Every structure is written in structure tokens, then in C-alpha cells.
Amino acid sequence: MDDDMIFDPSLKKKKKKKTGFDMDAALASEQGESTSVEAPVESGDVDVPEDENLDLDNFGKKKKKKKKTFFNLEELESALPETTEEKPPAEEPEPQEEDLVDDLDLEIDFSKTKKKRRKKNLDELVAEEENNENQENAEDLHGDWVSTDRDYTYDELLERVFDIMREKNPGMVSGKKQKFIMRPPQVVRIGTKKTSFANFTEICKTLHRQPKHLLDFLLAELGTSGSVDGNSQLIIKGRFQQKQIENVLRRYIKEYVTCHTCRSPDTILQKDTRLFFLQCETCGSRCSVASIKSGFQAVTGKRAAIRAKIA
Amino acid sequence: MSIQNLNTFDPFADAIKSSEDDVQDGLVHVRIQQRNGRKTLTTVQGLSSEYDLKKIVRACKKEFACNGTVVEHPEYGEVLQLQGDQRENICQWLTKSGLVKPEQLKVHGF
Ligand SMILES: [Zn+2]
Numbered sequence: 214m215d216d217d218m219i220f221d222p223s224l225k226k227k228k229k230k231k232t233g234f235d236m237d238a239a240l241a242s243e244q245g246e247s248t249s250v251e252a253p254v255e256s257g258d259v260d261v262p263e264d265e266n267l268d269l270d271n272f273g274k275k276k277k278k279k280k281k282t283f284f285n286l287e288e289l290e291s292a293l294p295e296t297t298e299e300k301p302p303a304e305e306p307e308p309q310e311e312d313l314v315d316d317l318d319l320e321i322d323f324s325k326t327k328k329k330r331r332k333k334n335l336d337e338l339v340a341e342e343e344n345n346e347n348q349e350n351a352e353d354l355h356g357d358w359v360s361t362d363r364d365y366t367y368d369e370l371l372e373r374v375f376d377i378m379r380e381k382n383p384g385m386v387s388g389k390k391q392k393f394i395m396r397p398p399q400v401v402r403i404g405t406k407k408t409s410f411a412n413f414t415e416i417c418k419t420l421h422r423q424p425k426h427l428l429d430f431l432l433a434e435l436g437t438s439g440s441v442d443g444n445s446q447l448i449i450k451g452r453f454q455q456k457q458i459e460n461v462l463r464r465y466i467k468e469y470v471t472c473h474t475c476r477s478p479d480t481i482l483q484k485d486t487r488l489f490f491l492q493c494e495t496c497g498s499r500c501s502v503a504s505i506k507s508g509f510q511a512v513t514g515k516r517a518a519i520r521a522k523i524a
Numbered sequence: 525m526s527i528q529n530l531n532t533f534d535p536f537a538d539a540i541k542s543s544e545d546d547v548q549d550g551l552v553h554v555r556i557q558q559r560n561g562r563k564t565l566t567t568v569q570g571l572s573s574e575y576d577l578k579k580i581v582r583a584c585k586k587e588f589a590c591n592g593t594v595v596e597h598p599e600y601g602e603v604l605q606l607q608g609d610q611r612e613n614i615c616q617w618l619t620k621s622g623l624v625k626p627e628q629l630k631v632h633g634f
Contacts, residue, residue: 316527434632436557451558457634508632509600513559 219333325416397421400455403448410458420470422482426505427465433507434461474498538562554611556633565612567620568604571595575623576601588613 298427317404394417401410410431424441431449432439439449469491471478481501484490492499512519552570559565560566567569571577577594585592586623592606618624 231527358618434556435634436632452562453634508553508555509567509595509597509603511557511565511567511595511603511605512564 228494250381271450395466398455398458400453400458402452406450406452408449408451408453410447410449413441414445416462418467422469426469427503429460430465430469431461434464436507436510469502472496472498475501525629550628551630552618552630553630554631555612556611557610563607564609566606566609566614568606571602571604571623573601577604580604580623584610584614584617587617587634599607 231307236337261277281417334448396412396418398413401409401411403409413427414424417427420427428439428441428447431447435449435451435453437449437451439447441447466478469489472495473491475493475496475498477493480488480495481492481494483492487504489502489504490499491502531608550570552568555567557565571580581592583593584590584604584606588606588608588610590607590610592604595603595605597603604614611633615626615629615631619626623627
């Protein structure tokens with residue numbers, strides 16, 4: 214009913230916005246002769262993700278919508294507890310079962326009114342649990358949403374979530390995160406074909422990472438070869454500027470040093486079977502990180518020389 | 525019916541899938557390599573084999589005014605190779621033409 218109302222227009226709107234007409238046009242103009250074969254494949258490929266996006270949107274909307282209706286319902290209920298249309302009479306005779314379920318959920322601490330409304334259908338239970346969680350938050354303040362029928366804006370929701378986070382753990386999401394301070398890489402050209410990364414080992418120490426790991430990453434990203442020499446500086450084949458090395462380092466830190474959840478640099482990189490995991494010492498999160506692969510390497514040297522080497 | 529919908533859709537499925545892809549790869553890697561002097565080379569690895577790379581390279585060469593070729597690699601399949609630093613160009617082109625979703629692109633290099 215109400216849900217459908219919301220469902221439909223957004224569906225149409227999305228579709229309209231995205232139907233790949235200019236994509237096809239662009240392709241046609243760019244590729245001229247080649248479009249006829251590829252077109253069906255592409256449109257298929259494009260359509261699928263679109264639907265996914267659509268579902269995601271609508272899912273979010275529905276959930277929000279649900280939350281609101283339940284909220285209103287609950288108010289109603291507390292006002293006149295006997296006459297809710299939603300509650301089937303069959304629910305009353307089996308309070309024991311409900312109690313059992315409630316015991317399982319003790320940690321989440323639902324309020325009594327919510328328990329009363331609970332049904333035995335497992336699907337609905339799950340859905341309700343979500344709603345209840347939302348409700349808990351919704352109860353905080355923000356009364357301006359309760360009685361209206363409008364949709365929340367993204368900004369409102371974002372502000373709200375940050376308000377809640379700040380309230381629940383002061384200091385953690387203060388917005389001013391500890392900055393990661395590191396000395397910049399010292400990068401010097403050696404002759405015309407090589408570059409020295411002089412404080413490579415020192416940087417590995419500040420980052421608490423194995424030199425080999427950082428080395429693998431640097432070389433894979435730069436698409437070149439290199440090694441650490443006797444003075445513990447890294448010699449890289451090719452000409453690179455400090456700024457460029459800095460860029461790669463920044464990406465390394467983002468992927469392999471700072472926690473993906475809380476951005477704390479206090480982390481440990483562990484190898485587990487074939488994958489690397491980043492274990493955070495601050496928030497305890499653990500997630501897998503991309504493995505380092507140089508991937509395809511084009512032949513850039515003199516082919517004659519390579520052939521000679523193989524032969 | 526809406527409740528049914530809520531249950532069948534896992535909001536985290538995407539996240540899980542993409543992190544797996546990240547490790548095992550379902551990505552299109554755009555890399556840069558230095559050649560002699562200040563010349564560079566851009567490689568595009570991981571394009572779907574359903575696409576005709578020869579046609580793509582022909583279009584790209586024209587669009588970016590650079591030379592290019594398709595290299596067959598035993599492990600990585602067909603790889604696109606373009607002269608110069610075409611990373612920006614190729615990323616834009618691939619997403620604009622709808623061949624690759626922006627989140628599938630992984631750009632390497634400095
Ligand atoms: Zn953390």
C-alpha cells in the first residue's frame with residue numbers, strides 16, 4: 214500500500230535516469246563499426262547492476278518506512294493497548310514461546326511493548342529485530358520525524374548517526390583523528406635510469422611493517438624492479454620523483470597500515486594461510502587486505518637482448 | 525510481501541562479494557610502466573573475455589591518439605597495452621562506455 218507508492222516512482226525514475234542511451238550513443242560514435250556485436254552484451258551487463266542498485270535503494274526506503282509505521286503503531290498501542298488491528302488474536306494464547314525468544318535476545322534489551330507485538334514467524338522476527346534496533350535509536354530525540362510522512366534526507370540521517378556515535382562514545386568519533394605523522398621519503402635520482410629511496414628502511418620501521426612487504430608493494434605498483442643495497446637504501450629501476458613515491462606510500466598506508474574501520478595506525482599485519490589480515494589494536498577489527506600482485510608486466514627491454522638471454 | 529523482500533535481500537552481500545573479489549580479483553587493473561627515458565606504457569588487465577579487445581584497442585588508439593596493442597598472456601588473458609600514460613583516459617572511457625563499472629577499476633602506479 215504505502216510501500217508500493219514509494220516503490221513505484223523511484224523505480225521509474227531510476228530507470229529513466231540510467232537507461233544507457235547516451236552510453237550506446239557514445240559507443241557508436243567512438244567505435245563506429247563495432248557496436249552491433251557488443252551492444253547486447255553491454256546492455257545486459259548494465260542492466261543487472263542497475264537492478265541491484267534499485268533494490269538497495271528500495272530496501273533502504275522500505276526499512277525506513279517500516280520503522281516509521283511501527284513507531285506510530287507503538288504509540289497507538291501504548292495509548293489504547295487493546296485495539297490494534299495488526300495483532301492477530303491467535304497470538305495471545307502462546308506467551309511462553311515468546312518468552313523463550315525474548316530470552317535469547319536479552320542483550321539487545323527490547324522494551325516491553327515491542328515484545329508484546331512479536332510474532333512467531335521467524336521471518337517476521339528477523340525483520341522486527343531490525344526495526345526494533347532502529348526504533349531504539351529513533352526514540353532518542355528527533356521527534357520531528359515521528360508524526361510526519363516525509364522521507365528522511367541523507368544529511369539528516371548522517372547527522373543523526375554521528376550524533377548517536379558521539380553521544381555513545383565521546384572522544385572516539387570526535388572528527389579530529391590522530392594524524393599519522395611520518396617523515397617524507399628521501400628520493401634521489403641515481404644517474405639517469407635509477408632512483409634511490411634513501412630512508413626506505415627507516416620508513417618501514419615507523420610503519421611497523423616488514424621491508425619485504427613494502428618493497429613488494431612499491432615495486433608492484435611502480436611496475437619495476439629494485440632491491441635494498443648495503444646502506445639499507447632502496448634502489449629502484451626507473452626515474453621517480455619524491456611526490457610519486459609519496460603517493461604510493463600513502464596508498465600503502467591506507468591499505469596495509471591504518472585500520473579500515475577506525476583508521477587507527479595501531480595495527481598488526483598477519484599472514485593467515487595465503488591471505489594477509491589487518492588486525493587493529495584499537496578497535497579490534499580484523500579484515501583481509503588485498504594481496505600484492507604485480508600482475509601483467511609488459512616487455513619493455515630490448516627484445517633482442519631478452520631473446521639472447523633465453524637462448 | 526515487503527517482509528519477504530527484506531529477508532531475501534542481504535545488504536552486505538555486495539560488501540562481502542567485493543572484498544572477495546579484491547583478494548581473488550574480478551577487477552580491471554590499470555597499470556603504468558616506465559620504458560626507456562621518460563616514455564611510459566599503460567596496461568589494462570582483467571577486461572572480460574566477452575569483449576573484443578581488438579575493437580576496444582582500435583577505438584582507444586583513435587580516441588587518445590596513441591599506439592596500442594593487445595597482448596595474449598597465459599595467466600592474465602588478453603591484456604590491453606597503450607603507449608604513454610593513458611590511465612585517466614582509459615578509465616574514463618571504460619566507464620563512460622559502460623564496459624566496466626567504476627568500482628571494478630583499480631588504478632596502480634605513482
Ligand atoms: Zn580499528
